[in-house]
Amino acid sequence: MSSSPSYASSLAFLLSQVGARSAQLFGERLARKGISARAFGVLSNLDAGRTQTQQQLSDALGIHRNNMVGLIDEMEAAGWVARHRSMVDRRAFDVRLTDAGAALVKAVAHDIPDLDDLISRTLTIEQRNVLTALLLQIAQGLELKAGIHPHLSSTPR
Amino acid sequence: MSSSPSYASSLAFLLSQVGARSAQLFGERLARKGISARAFGVLSNLDAGRTQTQQQLSDALGIHRNNMVGLIDEMEAAGWVARHRSMVDRRAFDVRLTDAGAALVKAVAHDIPDLDDLISRTLTIEQRNVLTALLLQIAQGLELKAGIHPHLSSTPR
DNA sequence: TATTGTTATACTCTATAACTATA
């Protein structure tokens, strides 16, 4: 006979546990479309805002610029983004979303409601709305930036 | 001017984002006590139940037995567990919690309410209780085992 | 001098396979 650990019903652990599973499910959907979480982070960041240089992307997502090089290499090879020399700073590359990249972001976004349904299938609509509001409130309290995932960071701090 | 990505307020992303930050904060507290998340998983699993062999621990936590060897090595060196030859199967090692190991589990558990306060400092007591109940409901719906963290698994499935 | 992008090297973590001793 064994009992559950005492921390099993703590907020810290529950959020971490449920969040990890959600991230796994999210990652599986992304993998089915042939894209990694990091690459999708770059893609959606470009989609949401203006064109950015590699350094700006690094700062925004918390990915080290050394690692950004290979990531953009792969994304450019996949045809999702294109590098263009910056007009204002000739050291920098502007990373621009291609039509294929924008289409991929749209395709992923289209799949998310289905994933949310899977995750919250034991909840009522009202409960889902309450949960979403509470999570947004916590995210704000923890000073998390909208749409920026902590695990994208190279440095684990 | 840039807007948030469309997925930023989805349950899948919010849970993943807030969960990742919670896991980071949890991990930092563990690190301050000199223990990794994996080692703590083993420790608390032993604390909650009966003595187990390395293979049983591997099955319970989803950590590959090859990796369990080094993990138990470190934990034994730290004085948290001890290996004893199983009486019923001389191939296997019973991994037993030492007094120091049990004390460490207790010390970590003692710190968790403070961490929960930090995470939910923008919530009322009622909101905290609602959130905890909703998360437990989701964890059940996703068939997560109490106290078992998905990220302990070696194989990312 | 400092910064952007890049490359090279080392280090860590994990996956796979094989070995031994028991069953």
Added chain:
DNA sequence: TATAGTTATAGAGTATAACAATA
């Protein structure tokens, strides 16, 4: 033949340091 534990090797991912071009 199968299983528990162990070890070795290779691969992926990351950190650190350095470099060339430009500011």
